[in-house]
Amino acid sequence: CVHGATIKRNEVTGEIFIARVIHGGLADRSGLLHAGDRIIEVNGFPVDGMEPEQVIQVQARSQGTIMFRVIPITERPVHNQTMLYVRAMVDYSPQQDPTIPCADAGMSFRKGDVLEIVDQTDVLWWQAKKLPSSTACAGLIPSTSLLKRKQREFWWSQSYQPHACIQTCKFIHIIMTFLLAGITQSSCHTRCPSSCYSALNGPYEEVVRYQRHQQDTHRLIALSGPSGVGVNELRRRLIEMNPNIFQGPVPHTTRTPKAYEESGREYFFTSREIFNHMVYNNRFLEYGEHKGNLYGTSIESVNDVLNSGKICVIDIEPNAIQAVRTHELRPYIIYVKPPPLERLRETRQDSYIITNYYVNRPFKDEDFQEMEEAARKIESHNWQFFDHVIVNDELQDSCVQLLTAVRKAQDEPQWVPASWIRPTAES
Numbered sequence: 001c002v003h004g005a006t007i008k009r010n011e012v013t014g015e016i017f018i019a020r021v022i023h024g025g026l027a028d029r030s031g032l033l034h035a036g037d038r039i040i041e042v043n044g045f046p047v048d049g050m051e052p053e054q055v056i057q058v059q060a061r062s063q064g065t066i067m068f069r070v071i072p073i074t075e076r077p078v079h080n081q082t083m084l085y086v087r088a089m090v091d092y093s094p095q096q097d098p099t100i101p102c103a104d105a106g107m108s109f110r111k112g113d114v115l116e117i118v119d120q121t122d123v124l125w126w127q128a129k130k131l132p133s134s135t136a137c138a139g140l141i142p143s144t145s146l147l148k149r150k151q152r153e154f155w156w157s158q159s160y161q162p163h164a165c166i167q168t169c170k171f172i173h174i175i176m177t178f179l180l181a182g183i184t185q186s187s188c189h190t191r192c193p194s195s196c197y198s199a200l201n202g203p204y205e206e207v208v209r210y211q212r213h214q215q216d217t218h219r220l221i222a223l224s225g226p227s228g229v230g231v232n233e234l235r236r237r238l239i240e241m242n243p244n245i246f247q248g249p250v251p252h253t254t255r256t257p258k259a260y261e262e263s264g265r266e267y268f269f270t271s272r273e274i275f276n277h278m279v280y281n282n283r284f285l286e287y288g289e290h291k292g293n294l295y296g297t298s299i300e301s302v303n304d305v306l307n308s309g310k311i312c313v314i315d316i317e318p319n320a321i322q323a324v325r326t327h328e329l330r331p332y333i334i335y336v337k338p339p340p341l342e343r344l345r346e347t348r349q350d351s352y353i354i355t356n357y358y359v360n361r362p363f364k365d366e367d368f369q370e371m372e373e374a375a376r377k378i379e380s381h382n383w384q385f386f387d388h389v390i391v392n393d394e395l396q397d398s399c400v401q402l403l404t405a406v407r408k409a410q411d412e413p414q415w416v417p418a419s420w421i422r423p424t425a426e427s
């Protein structure tokens with residue numbers, strides 16, 4: 001890297017060229033160096049035949065002004081780049097990438113970061129800025145095709161079988177909790193092995209800034225988190241705070257109604273046949289079986305709430321997050337994260353865990369440890385899909401944070417997948 005540019009040597013002729021000029025760097029701001037320019041001399045030293053490292057040493061030794069003698073490239077590439085924003089679906093560290101042309105010019109990012117791609121001229125190495133960006137200077141990141149190649153190499157070096165994984169993902173069974181009716185689910189999750197989706201999807205997801213218009217339906221609010229963290233408690237409190245604004249969708253069930261129950265109020269009571277037909281047609285966000293009866297939340301019941309002008313609030317199993325992130329639903333996903341162990345112990349002293357066996361009992365230390373472990377797994381698979389994170393420490397604080405986040409989701413611009421706004425053939 002030479003003052004905001006990288007150089008390369010033509011192995012046949014030994015000539016030294018500018019490989020790329022880093023956006024916003026010194027070379028770029030000078031406007032004098034361009035990718036493809038041939039460097040003849042640095043501060044009077046002829047550089048032909050030198051290794052790029054030697055050229056760097058020459059310029060590093062010089063103090064004050066650095067003089068480059070160059071032969072400019074005759075045909076400068078035309079920059080007709082359109083703005084491109086992406087959300088990183090993977091982590092990347094240039095320091096751990098031996099293939100990067102210049103680690104110092106590289107930019108690290110974490111899954112979920114929004115990146116502005118400022119240069120895609122090179123097929124392998126793009127230039128990008130992390131948003132919100134404070135520096136004028138861009139950094140090198142691997143292009144989609146390069147990162148996909150790296151992912152594939154990593155994928156094949158793993159011990160598990162990718163084909164088995166893909167199969168599992170297709171037939172994922174998604175279950176919801178039915179706390180509305182005081183029922184907890186029987187467990188029949190088919191879990192997706194680690195990194196399953198990240199290898200199937202691209203490493204970058206194109207995003208655009210989206211602002212809901214006043215007359216549009218509200219954005220669906222989806223809460224997710226490890227079991228027992230307080231997803232239902234928060235959802236219930238939010239709805240309770242203002243039932244004229246917030247509402248949960250009415251679930252479907254195949255069980256027989258109780259005397260006081262009315263179809264369309266507590267549940268939509270349906271036959272197994274209809275229920276299965278809806279499953280077959282992908283009309284459920286989540287469904288599952290409990291004590292021989294089927295329960296599910298339909299996309300229609302979510303739309304019913306949204307079309308009535310209210311804000312629909314659902315809770316979803318972490319496994320269902322990908323299934324819910326569609327152009328049709330456009331959810332704003334809030335992750336409810338457990339606080340550190342000692343805070344869990346303190347805040348949950350008087351709380352009861354709702355178990356699968358109808359017995360509500362005080363939390364034990366194992367429950368907290370399980371919760372933390374589950375949170376780690378959820379975060380490693382889904383962090384990139386979360387629009388907002390609430391650490392559920394003090395319940396009252398969390399409720400206020402939730403209310404603020406929900407307002408922001410409705411009234412302020414957010415980054416959303418570009419495919420939600422201009423649908424493509426696949427979405």
Ligand SMILES: Nc1ncnc2c1ncn2[C@@H]1O[C@H](COP(=O)(O)OP(=O)(O)OP(=O)(O)O)[C@@H](O)[C@H]1O
Pocket residue numbers: 177179225226227228229230231232233234347348351352353354392393394395396398
């Ligand atoms: N911040 C908090 N402080 C103290 N207790 C809490 C807090 N948040 C939730 N709880 C309590 O923890 C218990 C579990 O919460 P909740 O039922 O909402 O969990 P959940 O995340 O929906 O889990 P599951 O998906 O297993 O039902 C409840 O008794 C709830 O009142």
